[in-house]
Amino acid sequence: MTTIIGHHTTKFGELWQHSLFDLVKQSVFGALKDSGLGKDEVEAIFFGNMLGGVLENNLHGGAKLAEMLGLNIPIFRVESACASGGVAFNLGMNYITSSQAKTVLVVGAEKMTDYAADAVISGLSSATSGEEQEAGLTFPGLYAMLARYYLEKYSYTEKHLAYVSVKNHYHGLLNDNAHFQKKITVADVLASPYVADPLKVLDSSPISDGASALIITTDKSLIKKAKRAVSVLASEVATDSISLSARKNLDELLATRIAAEKAFREAKITPKDISIAEVHDCFSIAELLAMEDLGFWKKGTAGKHMETMSTMHGNGSDFIVNSSGGLKAAGHPVGATGIKQIGEVYLQLTEQAGKRQIHKPRYGLAHNVGGSGGTAVVTILGN
Amino acid sequence: MIGICDYGFYVPRYRISTEEIARHWGKNPEQILNSLGIVEKAIGGADEDSLTMAYESAVMALCDSDIDRKQIGAVFVGSETHPYAVNPTATILGEYLDIGNDYLAYDTQFACKAATGAIISALAHVKAGFSQYVLVSGTDKATGQPGDALEYSAGSAAVTCIIGSKNVLLEYIDSTSFSSDTPDFWRRSGISHPSHAGRFTGEPAYFHHIFGAVNSLLKKTRLKPKDFTRIIFHMPNGVFPVKAALRLGFTEAQVKESLVVKQLGNSYSASALMGLCAVLEISQPGERILLASYGSGAGSDAFAFKVTKHILQKRKLLSKLLERKENISYDTYRKFL
Secondary structure, three states: OOEEEEEEEOOOEOOOOOOHHHHHHHHHHHHHHHHOOOHHHOOEEEEEOOOHHHHHOOOOHHHHHHHHHOOOOOEEEEOEOEOHHHHHHHHHHHHHHHOOOOEEEEEEEEOOOOOOHHHHHHHHHOOOOHHHHHOOOOHHHHHHHHHHHHHHHOOOOHHHHHHHHHHHHHHHHOOOOOOOOOOOOHHHHHHOOEEEOOEEHHHEOOOOEEEEEEEEEOOHHHHHHOOOOEEEEEEEEEEOOOOHHHOOOOOOOHHHHHHHHHHHHHHOOOHHHEEEEEOOOOEHHHHHHHHHHOOOOOOOOHHHHHHHOOOOOOOOOOOEEOOOOHHHHHOOOHHHHHHHHHHHHHHHHOOOOHHHOOOOOOEEEEEEEEOOOOEEEEEEEEO | OOEEEEEEEEOOOEEEEHHHHHHHOOOOHHHHHHHHOOOEEEEOOOOOOHHHHHHHHHHHHHOOOOOOHHHEEEEEEEOOOOOOOOOOHHHHHHHHHOOOOOOEEEEEOEOEOHHHHHHHHHHHHHHOOOOOEEEEEEEEEOOOOOOOHHHHOEOEEEEEEEEEOOOOOEEEEEEEEEEEEEOOEEOOOOOOOOEEOHHHHHHHHHHHHHHHHHHHHHHHHOOOHHHOOEEEEOOOOOOHHHHHHHHHOOOHHHHHOOOOHHHHOEOHHHHHHHHHHHHHOOOOOOOEEEEEOOEOEEEEEEEEEEEOOOHHHHOOOHHHHHHOOEEOOHHHHHHHO
């Protein structure tokens, strides 16, 4: 079975002193060190990155990695909007299954804070449908439409969204690598300025820099030698219409639902077996939708569940969501996010999560979304 | 003894409030006020520019002064909004002031610290005996792109200092400069409004350079934060100078009198010097003053001064000038730019 034997995530945040490839280097060498492997033992690399081409005119990242590592192995740059990391992981898994290779390194990275906010927003918007871009929609606008529909349909208020950010900021406080180390209240969220009504600044994940890497292998001798190893029980990708206007239902992300159903079937477990989940909370509404689409909560009940804050660390629950701080507080360097999420689950399952460690978790799930649900990746890990 | 022999300032009468700008753009005024610490900013009228404001401040500095205009051997004007790209502001100012023709003139440009760099040059000029007096003006009619965060802060004002060695009211003790290639804020030739790198203008730019210059000054002079009665830091907003002061070991009480930014906005090349004018209004002989400018691109000049007895005769009341004001609407404001 494919097994994760090493992981490293850099600090996320405004890392002005580091370039995109400084961050890639830190995470790659960190993961190699963690696994005890030499770089020559890696047989292929999958590199998740979204904006290098748009912001830096820098697209041939595979060859840059080859130069950095002094290797001539196959290296593939993977782009799938904010799911670039998750898709890179999925391709790495499939590469092992379908080739002679046994050991693959997956790295995701993004450098966003060196550019003016409007350039970054414009770059991110390239992951929306052309027609919706022409109509003036940005990601905050698209998610705001999903939020409006959800709140209206299930009679919730903006307060129900705010709990997501409060919880994830609390988790960020427990994670030294998180972009934000600041506790916030429901009142803070409600008082923050609107970005796209009903979503406010504190409903939204930030623009961040960061990188994350994982080493996966099927080599039994490496798995045996590994200090810490976690099996990958499933990794599934599903897609859906890029335009919201072409979707049947706006109170769900269908791609998430399809990927989750396939992943649970593949892993032969149910949502109830999961103790730790990292879900894609690019905006607060996205976590509510994810919790329902992944099968943790029934459709239309996420608002009620969030109010109890049962998925917050320290509240006595055996199911914690976004212990890293999620995209909201840990930060959202888009290409790195999907890898960091799987890395966080790996840290939890190997009991390396420090202050935010949960008690003896057995199964964990990572959920990474590209765009406003055009792509979804669900990964399930288990001990 | 060298130092500042006299000074003058000018603030245009027009003010636009943070509330008015926020309302125009559909923003929450209270949140912007809290995050910037600026209540309103002064803005030059349609017939005012960095030259006319420099002139007004220079006239105040020279009027009723014991300084013989003909002994001014150099005129330096620091600004990032010189009226001409090519054609010196300093010579027009010299002509308006009727100081004759036997003077060195040049303009300086270094974002918000164009004038403090010129003051260091002026001090050296006087110390070397090249001139009896040097007139330095820091002046700006600063603007921001409509809708940009700079719209709330970019203001207008001018300060003129006469540097010399006779009857100085502010004795120069020492200075240091700290510079690096840090592109946090810039304006390319032919472009009307400056660009900036958002939050990058804070920690690696403003704070890093002010800390560099001030720490080096404290080390060089062997003075401690408590040895200064008052301090003035460049004021891009009302929050940064207080944060910088506290992090350097000064108290809020030492910096608070300088914070004219709350009522005037950031007058760029005049900003820190305008803070100095506010502080001189209450300074007493024997007190030490620390001033640190900041210019994007980037650099900081830090000065240690000592107030002399001459302040008692040469004191000017900025607070009185600030009473003269007229609040304008956003529409009128745009017409003035």
